Amino acid sequence: MDLIKVNGIVVKSSDYKDNDKLVTLVTFELGKITCLARGVKKPNAKLKYAQEMFNFGEFMLAKKRDSYTLTDCVQTDSFSPITKDIEMYYCGCMMMDILSRIASYESQKTMLAQTIRMLSKLCYDEIVPEKVTTEFLKECLKQNGYDIDYKYCSVCGMDLVETAYFSDSAGLICSACANKQTDLPVNTNILKYLQSGEGSVEIAKVSNSYLAYFLEELVGIKANPMYFGSINYGE
Template sequence: MLNKWEGIVLRSIPYGETHKIVTLFTKEAGKLTAMARGAKKPASRLAAITQTFTHGSFLIRTGRGMGTLDQGEQIDSMRHIREDLEATAYASYIVELIDRLTEDNKQGHGLYGLLYDALHAINEQYDPEAISLFVEWKMLPVAGIHPILHQCANCGAAEGEFAFSFKEIGFLCHRCFHMDRYLVRLSPTQLKLIRTFYTVPISSIGNLTLKMTTKQFMKKIVRTIYDEQVGLRLKSRSFLDQLESTPELLPKKEKPVVEGD
């Protein structure tokens, strides 16, 4: 069967001397893998369309086993992501996270939109670190983690002072702080940001600017959840950790004005 699907390239690996195996996340059919014959040849019509991050329209022949990519038309090459080291690093983390947490031939409600919004926001030069945080928080349910963020995980209270509990995987109000001796106290702004990261679509955010300390705080919480509850180890995260610990590797950019914390 021949299908025309819109999608984004998550991964492209060499196969033999001239072919590629391409993993796509499509709008219509979810994640799938297809053989792109001859795509390693520079003159191939499939060479450009099979590059990681590419957003395009793909003509895929499916049947038993792996599909075959017959044709493709580029919608957006994600040029900024390809040319900017920081953008490449965070985009690579996002696509690997989504790739590792999803199965082939399963659509996944809202995942294509999340991937689309995240990569296009980075390509439009929004803060790639902040965008990756949105994706990390929103992918928790896909990893089987459903944090309780709308009320106290113990008593159900919706008002009061709150902290984050890794034991309860969610918020505890001040009446229940005794439930977890290692909880992390939250300011009202931090509380609001966590809820925003988890529930608000990236397309609705606008150009959100955050202080470095705020991003580090939010990252520490969500990555601790992944480390302790999911046990996910990503190659792209190791590179990100190196990049974040040695910011001098990145070219200097004009810093946006921070609107608040």
């Protein structure tokens, strides 16, 4: 049995047997791993805090063949304000869910660092969850190879004004370059928000559902539809 140390965050914690939990971590050293946290459901368990979602810190694990058991944890941050506000909490859960499903190790590692930074913004800088969501989804697209240009048509280079279209082969394009039968229209308010971050919370929410759609089409990660609602095509 080896003892190892990893730095990461709890993205999921599920019940296992009577008193144990299976904890999914995204770590800088090993990417995504699952470890067994023994006895943490008992009321006075020493490591109760360690298995909670959003717990970020250094985890000490015992490794036996391919399985890990949690032996200790030094917490860096619990991001506790996140549990005080439902919108913040949903935003945090969406980030943990998507972070856990990024397939490439390198982009997951970069996204882990970015996600920690965004959780801090959410909890301590009082930035509205919708805007943190926008930044998170844009960064996810970028780290997975889709650094979308929201200002210029990716085909002809013209400024995108009023209406743009999303094409899953070209990204955001102008109406002259679009195939209006197959490409998804992105209206003025959404386009403006994606370019400048200006717009109401409602516009931000709709825009985020578009970004979630881009992520699904381009990267193949489907975000939780409960969080993003459905996209109103061409409204």
